[in-house]
Amino acid sequence: MKTSNLGYPRIGAHRELKRACEKYWSNKISLEDLVETGKSIRAENWKLQQEKGIDLVPSNDFSFYDQVLDTTLMVGAIPERYKNVQKSSKNLLDLYFAMARGLQKDGVDVIAMEMTKWFDTNYHYIVPEFIKDQEFEWVSQKVVEEFKEAKNLGIHTKPVLLGPVTYLLLGKEKEEGFHRLDLLQKLIPVYHSILKELLDAGATWVQFDEPILSTDLSSKEQEAIGIVYNGIAESFPNLKILLASYFGDYGDNLDTVLDLPVCALHLDLKRGQGQLDNVLESEKLKENTSLSLGVVDGRNVWKNDFETSLQFIQKAKEKLGEERIIVSPSCSLLHVPYDLELEENERILSAEIKDWMAFAKQKLEELQSLKILAKSPDYRSQKLFLDNAASMERRGGSKLIHKPKVKHRLEQLEKKDYYRESPFAKRKILQEEHLKLPLFPTTTIGSFPQTQEVRRNRSMFKKGELQEREYVGFLMEKTTETIRLQEEIGLDVPVHGEFERNDMVEYFGEQLEGFTFTQNGWVQSYGSRCVKPPIIYGDVSRPVPMTVFWTSFAQSLTDKPVKGMLTGPVTILQWSFVRDDQARSATCEQIALAILDEVLDLEKEGISIIQVDEPAIREGLPLRKKDWGRYLDWAIGAFKLSTSGVKDSTQIHTHMCYSEFNDIIQSIADMDADVITIECSRSQMELLDAFYEFDYPNDIGPGVYDIHSPRVPSEEEIVKLLQKAEHVLPASKLWVNPDCGLKTRGWEETINALKVMVSAAQQMRETV
Ligand code: GLN
Ligand code: ZN
Numbered sequence: 001m002k003t004s005n006l007g008y009p010r011i012g013a014h015r016e017l018k019r020a021c022e023k024y025w026s027n028k029i030s031l032e033d034l035v036e037t038g039k040s041i042r043a044e045n046w047k048l049q050q051e052k053g054i055d056l057v058p059s060n061d062f063s064f065y066d067q068v069l070d071t072t073l074m075v076g077a078i079p080e081r082y083k084n085v086q087k088s089s090k091n092l093l094d095l096y097f098a099m100a101r102g103l104q105k106d107g108v109d110v111i112a113m114e115m116t117k118w119f120d121t122n123y124h125y126i127v128p129e130f131i132k133d134q135e136f137e138w139v140s141q142k143v144v145e146e147f148k149e150a151k152n153l154g155i156h157t158k159p160v161l162l163g164p165v166t167y168l169l170l171g172k173e174k175e176e177g178f179h180r181l182d183l184l185q186k187l188i189p190v191y192h193s194i195l196k197e198l199l200d201a202g203a204t205w206v207q208f209d210e211p212i213l214s215t216d217l218s219s220k221e222q223e224a225i226g227i228v229y230n231g232i233a234e235s236f237p238n239l240k241i242l243l244a245s246y247f248g249d250y251g252d253n254l255d256t257v258l259d260l261p262v263c264a265l266h267l268d269l270k271r272g273q274g275q276l277d278n279v280l281e282s283e284k285l286k287e288n289t290s291l292s293l294g295v296v297d298g299r300n301v302w303k304n305d306f307e308t309s310l311q312f313i314q315k316a317k318e319k320l321g322e323e324r325i326i327v328s329p330s331c332s333l334l335h336v337p338y339d340l341e342l343e344e345n346e347r348i349l350s351a352e353i354k355d356w357m358a359f360a361k362q363k364l365e366e367l368q369s370l371k372i373l374a375k376s377p378d379y380r381s382q383k384l385f386l387d388n389a390a391s392m393e394r395r396g397g398s399k400l401i402h403k404p405k406v407k408h409r410l411e412q413l414e415k416k417d418y419y420r421e422s423p424f425a426k427r428k429i430l431q432e433e434h435l436k437l438p439l440f441p442t443t444t445i446g447s448f449p450q451t452q453e454v455r456r457n458r459s460m461f462k463k464g465e466l467q468e469r470e471y472v473g474f475l476m477e478k479t480t481e482t483i484r485l486q487e488e489i490g491l492d493v494p495v496h497g498e499f500e501r502n503d504m505v506e507y508f509g510e511q512l513e514g515f516t517f518t519q520n521g522w523v524q525s526y527g528s529r530c531v532k533p534p535i536i537y538g539d540v541s542r543p544v545p546m547t548v549f550w551t552s553f554a555q556s557l558t559d560k561p562v563k564g565m566l567t568g569p570v571t572i573l574q575w576s577f578v579r580d581d582q583a584r585s586a587t588c589e590q591i592a593l594a595i596l597d598e599v600l601d602l603e604k605e606g607i608s609i610i611q612v613d614e615p616a617i618r619e620g621l622p623l624r625k626k627d628w629g630r631y632l633d634w635a636i637g638a639f640k641l642s643t644s645g646v647k648d649s650t651q652i653h654t655h656m657c658y659s660e661f662n663d664i665i666q667s668i669a670d671m672d673a674d675v676i677t678i679e680c681s682r683s684q685m686e687l688l689d690a691f692y693e694f695d696y697p698n699d700i701g702p703g704v705y706d707i708h709s710p711r712v713p714s715e716e717e718i719v720k721l722l723q724k725a726e727h728v729l730p731a732s733k734l735w736v737n738p739d740c741g742l743k744t745r746g747w748e749e750t751i752n753a754l755k756v757m758v759s760a761a762q763q764m765r766e767t768v
Contacts, residue, residue: 001317001322001323001325001326001327001371001374001375002055002056002325002326002327002371003053003054003055003056003326003327003328003367003368003370003371004054004055004056004158004242004292004326004327004328004367005049005054005056005057005058005328005329005333005364005367006058006061006160006207006209006244006246006266006294006298006328006329006331006332006333007058007061007160007331007332007333007334008045008049008058008061008332008333008334008360009045009333009334009336009337009338009360009523009524010041010042010045010061010062010063010334010524011041011522011524011528011530012037012041012044012338013044013338013339013342013520014520015522015530016037016040016041017037017038017041017064017528018528018529018530020033020034020037020038021034021064021065021527021528022528025097025101031091031093031094034064034093035093038062038064039149041062042059042062042146042149042150043149043153045062046059046150046153046155046157047153047155048361048364049364050155052361052364052365052367052368053364053367053368053371054364054367054368055326056158056205056207056242056326057150057155057156057157057158058157058158058159058160058207058332059143059146059147059149059150059157059158059159059160060142060143060146060147060159060160060161061160061332061334062146064093064096064097065096065097065100065126065526065527065528066100066124066125066126066526066527067125067162068118068125068126068127068128068162068167068170069096069099069100069113069125069126070140070142070162071128071161071162071167072099072126072128073092073095073096073099073139073140073142074138074139074140074142074143074190074194075136075137075138075139075167075187075190075191076135076136076137076138076139076190077128077129077130077134077136077171078095078099078139079099079113079129079174080131081110081111082095082098082099082110084108085098085103085108085110088108092139092140096140098110098112099112099113099126100112100113100126100527101527112126113126113127113128113129114126114127114129114172115127115526117619119211119214119215119247119623120247120619120620120621120622120623121247121299121335122335122523122525122531122533122574122575123334123335123523123524123525123526124525124526125170125526127170127171127172128167128168128170128171128172129171129172129174130168130171130172130173130174130180130183131173131174131175132173132175132177132178134183134186135186136183136186136187136189136190137190138190138193138194143159143161143194143198144159144194144197144198144201146159147159147198147201147202147203148201151201151202156202156204157203158203158204158205158206158207158242159198159203159205159206159207160206160207160209161191161194161206161207161208161209162208162209163208163209163210163212163228163243164184164187164188164191164228165181165184165210165212165221165224165225165228166209166210166211166212166213167187168180168181168183168184168187169181169212169221170212181220181221181224184224184227184228188227188228188231191228191232192231192232192235192236195232195235195236195239196236199236199238199239203239204239204240205240205241205242205263206239206240206241206242207242207243207244208229208241208242208243208244209244209245209246210225210243210244210245211244211245211246211247211331212245213225213245213250213253213256213257214245214246214247214248214249214250214251214268214271214272214623214624215248215623215624216251216252216624216625216626217252217253217256222253222256225253225256225257225260226256226259226260229241229243229260229261229262230260230261233260233261233262240263240264241262241263241264242262242263242264242265242266242292242326243257243260243262243264243265243266244266244292245257245266245268246266246268246271246294246298246330246331246332247268247271247299247331247623248268248271248272248622248623248624249267249268249271249272249274249275250267250272250275251624254275254278254279254282255284258279258282258284258285258286259284261286262289263288263289263290264289264290264291264292264326265279265289265290265291265292266291266292266294266328267279267291267292267293267294268294268330268331269293269294269295269312269330270294270295270297270298270299270300270330271299271330273312276293276312276315276316279291280315280316280319280320288324289324290320290323290324290325290326291316291320291324291325291326292326292327292328293312293313293316293325293326293327293328294328294329294330294331295308295309295312295313295327295328295329295330295370296309296327296328296329296330296358296363296366296367296370297329297330297363297580298329298330298331298332298333298334298335298336298363299330299331299335299336300336300577300578300580301336301337301357301358301359301521301535301577302356302357302358302579302580303355303356303357303358303362303366303388303391303392303395304358304363304366304370304388305388305392306366306369306370306373306384306385306388306389307385307388307389307392309370310370310373310374310379310385313325313327313370313374314374317374322374322375325374327367327370327371327374328367329363329367333360333363334523334524335523336359336360336363336523337359337360337518337520337521337522337523337532338359338360338361338520338522339359339360339361339362339520340354340357340358340359340361340362341361342519342520343518343519343520343521344519345519348516348517348518348519349516349517349518349519350400350516352394352398352400353400353516353535353537355391355394355395356391356394356395356537357535359521369384369388372384373385395581396581398538400537400538401537401538401539401579401581402538402539403513403514403538403539403541405541406539406540406541406590406593407539409593410586410589410590410593413589413641417641417644417645418637418640418641418644419640419644419672420644420646420648420672421647421648422648424672424674424697424698425697426648427648427649427651427674428674428699430648430649431608431648431649431650431651431674433649434608434649435561435608435609435651437492437493437561438492438765439731439732439734439764439765439768440722440731440734440735440736440761440764440765441492441493441735441736441761442490442491442492442493442735442736442737442757442758442761443491443492443493443494443495443563443677443701443735443736443737444486444491444495444737444738444741444742444754445611445613445655445677445737445738445739445740445741445742446495446497446498446563446565446611446613446655446741447497447498447501447741447742447743448482448495448497448498448499448742448743448750449742449743449744449745449746449747449750450499450743450744451746451747454478454499457471457474457475458471458502475499475500475550476553478497478499479496479497479499479550479553479554479557480557482494482495482496482497482499483496483497483554483557483558483562484557485751486558486560486754487558487560489751489754489755489758490758491560491754491758492560493560493561493562493563493609494554494558494560494562494563495554495562495563495565496550496551496553496554496562496565497554498565498741498743500550504567504571504613505533505534505567505571505572505575505576506532506534507546507567508546508566508567508572508595509534509536509572509576510534511542511543511544511546512540512541512542512546512591512594513538513539513540513541513542513543514536514537514538514539514540514541514590515534515535515536515537515540515576516534516535516537517532517534517535518532518535520532521533521535531575533575533576533577534575534576534577535576535577536573536576536577536578536579536587537579538579539590540587540590540591540593540594541590541593541594542594542595542597542598545598545601546598547564547565547566547598547602548598548601548602548605551564551565551602551605551607552605552606552607555605555606555607561607561608561609562607562609563607563609563610563611563653564599564602564607564609564610564611565611565613566595566598566599566610566611566612566613567595567612567613568595568612568613568614568617568638568639568642568654569588569589569591569592569594569595569638569639569641569642570588570614570616570617570620570635570638570639571613571614571615571616571617572591572595573587573588573591573616573620574616574619574620575616585634585638588634588635588638589634589637589638589641591638591642592638592639592641592642593641593642595612595642595643596641596642596643596645599612599642599643599645599646600645600646603646603647603650608649608650608651609650609651609653610643610646610650610651610652610653611652611653611654611655611677612639612642612643612652612653612654612673613654613655613656614639614654614655614656614671615655615656615657615658617635617636617639617656617664618656618660618664620635621664628664632664632667635667636667636670636671639654639671640670640671640672643673644672651674651675652673652674652675653673653674653675653676653677653701654671654673654675654676654677655676655677655678655740656668656676656677656678656679657678657679657739657740658679660687660690661678661687661690661691662690665690665691665693665694665696666694668696669694669696669697669698672698673698674698674699675698675699675700675701675735676698676699676700676701677700677701677702677703677735677737678700678701678702678703679703679739679740680702680703680704680721680725680739681702681703681704681705681706681713681721681739682706682739684721684724685702685721685724685725685728687702688700688702688724688725688728688729689728691728691729692728692729696729698733699733699734699735700729700733700734700735701734701735701736701737702721702725702734703737703738703739703740704718704721704722704736704737704738704739704757704760705717705718705738705739705753705757706739707738707739707740707741707742707744707745708739708744710745710746710749711749712749712752712753712756713753713756713757714756715756715759715760715763718736718756718757718760719760719763719764722734722736722760722761722764723764726764731764731768736757736760736761736764737757738753738754738757
């Protein structure tokens with residue numbers, strides 16, 4: 001029996017890589033310093049994994065930015081626009097960073113490659129770009145160099161490669177007339193050269209990540225998998241291939257993978273528990289194929305339940321024998337924080353909750369313990385096992401988790417709690433009477449610039465360097481200024497500006513029961529950007545109002561209707577680590593009730609427009625289409641539960657960013673928000689087509705300018721976009737707003753852009 005790890009976090013235990021990269025980008029350290037930082041992080045990670053008894057330690061899982069971009073550079077798929085940078089830069093890293101971030105220097109001006117979410121995680125990868133005559137060549141030697149680097153430290157690693165099929169399928173065609181999978185035959189030889197070099201350098205195992213196998217594949221795509229791995233096995237009979245997919249089971253792709261002549265097949269037994277039986281019972285499972293059992297959760301922060309994991313391991317062991325078992329995490333540990341031991345502040349993370357958790361380092365220990373226990377015939381009497389069982393029992397019975405009141409409230413829910421009193425058509429009339437807004441009403445998405453000053457005050461307050469009275473006074477000043485400004489600009493529906501919020505999820509998590517936080521629980525989101533997700537450990541409830549003070553304060557300053565701003569239950573769930581002792585849908589419903597309490601309190605205080613943001617609904621979609629219906633049912637249900645209790649005359653808004661809506665438009669309509677604001681300007685209103693084709697019934701605010709850039713749009717531009725919108729939807733349905741919140745913008749450009757937006761709306765009104 002062996003233990004294996006699929007990948008380790010690479011930002012450094014104290015985010016050393018983030019700091020080094022950012023310093024390098026701003027010319028504060030040299031390339032050598034940056035390279036050195038990477039080297040020491042790798043060495044530390046390898047040594048730690050060796051110490052913790054991992055038999056198959058990964059290499060090439062390190063990255064200065066992203067492993068997909070590493071692959072792009074490895075196979076030389078460098079888009080044409082970087083060719084000059086390639087010629088002029090002395091090292092590959094500068095070219096690499098130019099591709100990741102764009103470059104504006106010494107007359108060079110190239111934009112970055114696109115970035116998108118890695119499957120259903122919050123990690124973003126850089127999207128490969130392909131052209132019809134795409135050529136590949138082996139450029140970056142990183143995978144071989146890192147194997148040798150570890151070898152020099154006395155550690156024999158298992159290099160990790162992103163498999164060619166997943167690599168191609170995650171990319172995009174930048175020209176018409178071909179499919180990216182057509183490029184496979186040109187790509188395979190590059191992989192073969194690399195494998196040859198790895199073998200020459202002494203590698204025995206190579207891990208191929210093909211997570212695309214956890215999604216729906218066409219038969220052509222399945223065949224591609226067969227071509228690649230049969231080809232490799234044939235050319236390299238001595239190479240031990242570990243084929244890994246994760247974030248789900250193999251589903252309909254199982255027969256394809258069982259047919260492959262690979263040495264080991266990885267199974268994600270967290271997301272795909274059911275597949276172990278199918279694999280063990282299949283006649284297709286080859287006699288010399290080992291199974292890598294992904295029993296330790298690589299996507300969440302909870303301690304492993306040894307009882308459950310050992311049942312899986314024992315079952316496989318009985319059928320295959322000890323020799324063919326590898327104990328693993330479900331996926332790379334990239335998605336969890338480094339080390340729980342760094343959480344020393346009990347006021348942030350209590351000892352009781354900490355006892356239930358495991359970060360990356362602790363997960364390595366779990367793998368080792370599981371291997372030891374699985375080899376022992378009477379594991380149930382071993383201390384390792386008993387300690388784990390005791391911890392599981394403490395968690396199961398903890399008073400911190402279970403709140404009978406919350407559970408009771410859920411049980412009492414009825415169908416009507418998920419529906420508004422009257423249909424939209426009737427509500428619209430009542431809201432019009434009540435709000436008296438003009439045609440093409442103007443508003444913003446919520447946040448206004450979070451300047452240095454705002455951040456500095458918040459951080460001083462958090463450190464105790466600023467008294468609460470002073471901090472609140474400062475926020476009141478900011479809010480007042482912002483309301484005055486919106487009145488001057490002539491916005492019809494002002495907002496308070498969200499100056500009191502650090503982050504749209506953390507702000508609510510901090511005020512809800514059932515949430516906890518960490519000091520150092522960072523995970524990589526993209527490049528040098530890391531996030532510290534809240535942790536939902538128990539039943540969720542809202543002890544006291546969260547936003548009523550700020551919204552009412554803003555309303556007291558103006559006669560215009562101030563829009564209240566909340567984050568929706570699905571987004572709060574999606575951007576947190578979620579408890580694994582009940583269904584996600586149940587946790588989401590609890591959050592929905594907490595948000596509902598807030599919605600009702602806002603309404604009671606005279607707030608007649610309330611926006612519940614749900615930017616994460618789409619990214620929560622399961623990887624397989626067959627699972628979409630169930631997810632959408634509970635996700636849309638949670639949104640409706642959080643917003644349906646209001647009077648007909650109260651107007652509910654929702655907001656979503658970077659969304660393509662075609663395939664979920666029915667569910668968007670089912671949300672039944674009175675107004676939905678969406679990001680539309682960069683797609684030139686094309687996103688509206690889905691709403692038009694579907695005959696979307698409620699009102700829509702298609703974003704009229706891009707908030708990602710400081711550029712101020714012209715009035716004609718906005719009018720043109722609005723005319724385009726009016727072409728597909730009646731004027732009576734349209735709102736006018738930016739694409740998203742303005743927190744990353746400066747004041748000057750914000751004011752100018754909003755002024756232009758308001759006059760564009762006025763111009764539109766005159767033409768109706
Ligand atoms: N109300 C939030 C803001 O304006 C919405 C942010 C988002 O959609 N991501 O910042
Ligand atoms: Zn947005």
